[in-house]
Amino acid sequence: MPPLTASLKVLLVDDEVVRAAMVEEALIAEGHEVICRLQSPASLNEMVARHQPDVVIIDMESPDRDTLDSMALLNRENPRPVVFFADQHDPDTMQAALKSGVSAYVVDGLVAGRVKAIIEVAIARFDAFQSLRQELDQTRNQLAERKRIERAKGLLMKHQGCDEEQAYRMLRKLAMDRGQRIAQVADSVIDVLEQLSPPSSEPE
Numbered sequence: 001m002p003p004l005t006a007s008l009k010v011l012l013v014d015d016e017v018v019r020a021a022m023v024e025e026a027l028i029a030e031g032h033e034v035i036c037r038l039q040s041p042a043s044l045n046e047m048v049a050r051h052q053p054d055v056v057i058i059d060m061e062s063p064d065r066d067t068l069d070s071m072a073l074l075n076r077e078n079p080r081p082v083v084f085f086a087d088q089h090d091p092d093t094m095q096a097a098l099k100s101g102v103s104a105y106v107v108d109g110l111v112a113g114r115v116k117a118i119i120e121v122a123i124a125r126f127d128a129f130q131s132l133r134q135e136l137d138q139t140r141n142q143l144a145e146r147k148r149i150e151r152a153k154g155l156l157m158k159h160q161g162c163d164e165e166q167a168y169r170m171l172r173k174l175a176m177d178r179g180q181r182i183a184q185v186a187d188s189v190i191d192v193l194e195q196l197s198p199p200s201s202e203p204e
Contacts, residue, residue, distance in 0.1 A: 011036045011053035023059055030116050041070040048078045059085040068100045075101025081126035145183035152186035155193040
């Protein structure tokens with residue numbers, strides 16, 4: 001993400017034309033650029049993918065189910081800091097919006113003087129969340145790789161009649177010879193040796 005003080009490219013979603021023009025004016029006054037303006041969030045994910053904004057601002061009375069679904073899809077496929085300005089306060093709706101990927105949920109609509117601070121908070125929250133998500137994904141991948149390596153070692157021990165240390169050395173040597181990571185070699189070993197293992201028959 002760009003520095004918090006930088007000019008930001010904004011995708012604005014507002015279902016009221018007059019209000020949208022006022023919001024855009026407030027954003028421009030803060031030095032930002034509205035690169036795309038939508039009246040409905042239906043095509044939100046597609047438009048974010050096309051225009052690559054730094055932040056998404058949605059100004060609506062309250063997020064309905066379609067809006068929540070659109071934000072959840074965006075959060076999965078093209079995550080961005082999302083600021084939602086709502087006219088109505090409803091704790092359940094707010095929680096649903098935050099779960100859908102909203103970085104900042106602001107009740108009572110958009111007030112020009114608060115735009116800068118709110119966007120900065122949203123970007124900071126988004127960056128922190130993305131960092132945590134990447135760490136979690138990395139941990140999951142490492143655990144999955146470890147399980148595959150253990151599986152490959154077990155198959156080697158069974159088919160080669162070797163102990164665990166010898167099986168690991170085989171994997172490591174194969175990885176060095178092929179210029180691959182051990183997890184990649186483990187996948188190949190599993191594919192080959194599981195073909196050689198007869199399927200276990202279930203008792204009748």
